[in-house]
Amino acid sequence: MSGRHSGRPTLEQVAARAGVGRGTVSRVINGSPRVSEQAREAVERAIEELGYVPNQAARTLAGSRTDAVALVIPETEARLFAEPYFLDIIRGISAELGESDKQLLLTLVRSERERARFEQYLAAQRVDGVLLASVHADDPLPERVRELGLPVVLNGRRTADEPAAYVDSDNAGAGRAAVAHLAGRGRRRIATITGPLDMYVARARLDGYREGVAAAGLGVDELLVGTGDFTEEGGRRAMRELLDRAPDLDAVFAASDVMAAGARGVLREAGRRVPEDVALVGVDDSAVARLMDPPLTSVRQPIEEMGRTMARMLLRELAGAGEATADVRDAHQVLPTELVVRDSS
Amino acid sequence: MSGRHSGRPTLEQVAARAGVGRGTVSRVINGSPRVSEQAREAVERAIEELGYVPNQAARTLAGSRTDAVALVIPETEARLFAEPYFLDIIRGISAELGESDKQLLLTLVRSERERARFEQYLAAQRVDGVLLASVHADDPLPERVRELGLPVVLNGRRTADEPAAYVDSDNAGAGRAAVAHLAGRGRRRIATITGPLDMYVARARLDGYREGVAAAGLGVDELLVGTGDFTEEGGRRAMRELLDRAPDLDAVFAASDVMAAGARGVLREAGRRVPEDVALVGVDDSAVARLMDPPLTSVRQPIEEMGRTMARMLLRELAGAGEATADVRDAHQVLPTELVVRDSS
């Protein structure tokens, strides 16, 4: 066959063609300023002509930077949350990463075994940093990642005083806004359906609800607090219990759209009209909310923006390389939510 | 501790500790049979004790296998399709990949520019193969990937005689099943709302609809065919037109749940009851279908299974290494759909 022209061109071949040394080509590729204009042009031309693309494995091996970050999604959660959530997160992350030439390694963690394997991957130097979606209260993963010397950013926090870097939305604010809205429409017996209370996000929304009730001068009634689990069925169950315990309720703040959908079904079966008899507000502003009948008032989280912010934080830390983490405050971002009013309230 | 963390252990150190040569350690790691039981045990012990994890970059560089595959999702599509779709696809792929120690590189392609960049990545030897979600009719990407010498598997086909390997669901079957069901319930004027007709999936469902109508001995009436675009708004628009053109229709087969949801709203506004006046069937069996009022009858696609199958096909081709693609038939998988009957029909 014809010569050794098999395989892709290497940096060495580019150097030869451009009439310079390997070092110079490397400098051009990596945007070093210490290259003469002339040499740079020659190299760029050679790269163009040869269709050269640097071999990533070689770069990583020699330089120990991988140009990839991992996004970890615990599979169990993936089913609970309104599903579009993760897609939006991914979209935001991907958009931000795209601008910096980084790759996204997606890992769904289903079991302990897969988790262990994931830690292996981290140790295998496959990524420069880790993004973690929806961590549970007692999840040790963030610490494990740090021990491996990798920066990590969480989506949501595990506790109020989360030590790791995170991006969260203003969950308490969401609860307050929902209740204020309902109270503003004259509702006095406002109930809530919470998420699972071992998750910080659920607690925070409940706290916001309580603050909102107090702020409206209504006095908190624990009979009006029903516990759900972010699923439709959980929403049904909680709604039934609430109707039992507090048949005089005239509004419900459900901590997720999906639970609101479940609750809506129970209300219909109970002959309560929405919004005439019972006003309903959800959280997420998902497709479900728009398509419900009547369309559901919901507190929107800026999900895609959360993804972007996570990626941005991680990239900043990667760039800042030096251990000197500028300011812890930067590492804790809480994004605002927004009430979207529709016909259910 | 301070001090120079001598970094992670290398294969060489494992060899030293186990009292064998590098080659032997490498053989153990790669599961070669040509290793004595004794040596194997010694090496495994050393790996355990040192917490050794092979450096991926080095393996790739030396062996030119990357242990990663890319999943490409055109961003434009991501909005059109019922969103959970992609998450399910990802879930299936991830599950299958997890069992074979491969990593998933997720790439959302938003623009021509990002597409070009993606091709660069492929050329940079970052992945062993490519999975492509929802390709458009004229998408040249599959061919580009092949030119780079990488195997590719599509989700859905571009045309009826797609040359590339693909996994699709039985879209025509979905249309037939929906119509048969509606006809079975005594509906005679069955309309359809299609997807965008430049997509094969939309055409196939329409074909199935026509076949179903013919099979029921109803005679196809083009007035009953409305064109949508897989969005809720498109569904509304098509439904309005249908009501205009064929006010006597008594059933609608919408080619997606989301369009069905849009249509349902228009029907309500028009004072038509579902299912009494007009029966409604969608496709996807998504959360939207379950949460609609009344809950929507829908044709379910085995989305997660499609993901699994895609991954399996790609892995098989990667394993088969040799160019001898066994049988083209294996490369074209069409999975069955299933009608889920609810109250809307």
Place this chain on the structure above:
DNA sequence: GAACGGCGTGGGAGCGCTCCCATGATCCGT
């Protein structure tokens, strides 16, 4: 005019692994 500092440059020395070949030990048949 000699000494000096800076800058662009070339290329050696690895990074940690797989591939593969040569080696010595073991086993077989005759």
Place this chain on the structure above:
DNA sequence: ACGGATCATGGGAGCGCTCCCACGCCGTTC
């Protein structure tokens, strides 16, 4: 008992890149 297979084994030779040091060459400076 001996030549020839068979087998586990060690280790050299890269894979393609980045890092970094040493080398000229230039313009300054005193």
